Amino acid sequence: MPTYANDSTMKRYYQTLDDSGLFQRMQHDDPQAFEEIYTRYFLKLSNTAFKRLQDREMTEEIVQELFVNLWLKRHRLPELKNPESYLQTLLRNAVIDWFRAQARQDGFAAEMLAQPDRQIINATEQHILYTDLQQAYESTVGQLPEKCRQVYALHQKGQSVAEIADQLQIAPKTVESHLLKAQQTLRYLLKEYSAVAVALLVSF
Known part of the structure; x- marks a missing residue:
């Protein structure tokens, strides 16, 4: 890598690298490559997470933890053909x-453990409800x-928005519009079911 005259020149250099190049450098312990990945994707991932969580504090905590784990596990990352898609999957x-975790905190697991005589009945009921929801x-x-x-x-x-747009030969904005419509339709038609259960099925 060339010698840089100042930090701003170095920053511009990293900004010219594609995602794959940045991930490769990060995997070789380059903190500036990691910083550029963080800059590129923190806001995008936060916006995506907030649409699901509707909680800004929890959104920030989850996304921050994602990046911390990304850095800590950088030497064990798989070969990435699409780094953005990988980050979205992690999110x-x-x-x-x-x-x-929220479902567990709501007391479902605790109630089952507190009532061992109903454990089999509750498990059967939950299986039926899940099967109904899946269908x-x-x-x-x-x-x-x-x-x-x-x-x-x-x-x-x-697949990412860009990949879908390329495969179906439509604009990325059209892909985003279809995804939004699908999510809204699914949540509306499945509104009688638990919000937590629906959230586990309906991807963002």
């Missing part, structure tokens, strides 16, 4: 873990308009 998993979810996805359903299905598989 999605973190948000799901938060919802699961309702799949049925609702099937009711989405064709293009909207295609976009949502690809996004569920982990």
Whole structure:
């Protein structure tokens, strides 16, 4: 890497690197590459998380922890073809873990442990409710308009907005519009079910 005259020149250099280049440098213990990744994606990931959590303090905590873990585990990262998609997957998993923790705190697990005589009954009831929700979810996805359903299905598989736009030959804004419509439709049609359960199924 060339010698830089000052910090601003070095900063501009890192800004010219693509995501893959930044991740490679970060994996080789380059803190400035990590700083640039943080700058590029902190706000984007925070906005995505807030749409699901509706809690700014928890959003900031989750995203900050994501980046801390990213740096700590930098030597064990897989080969990344799409770093942004990888970050979005990390975020999605973190948000799901938060919802699961909330469900436990709401007392569902504690109640089952406190009433061992009803453990089998409760487990059966929860299995039935989950099965009903899964069937309702799949049925609702099937009711989405064709293009909207295609976009949502690809996004569920982990593809980024840019990748979906390229594959379907549509504008990224159109992809975002389809995703928003799919999420709003699914949440509305599944509103009779637990908000936590729906959140675990409906991806952002």
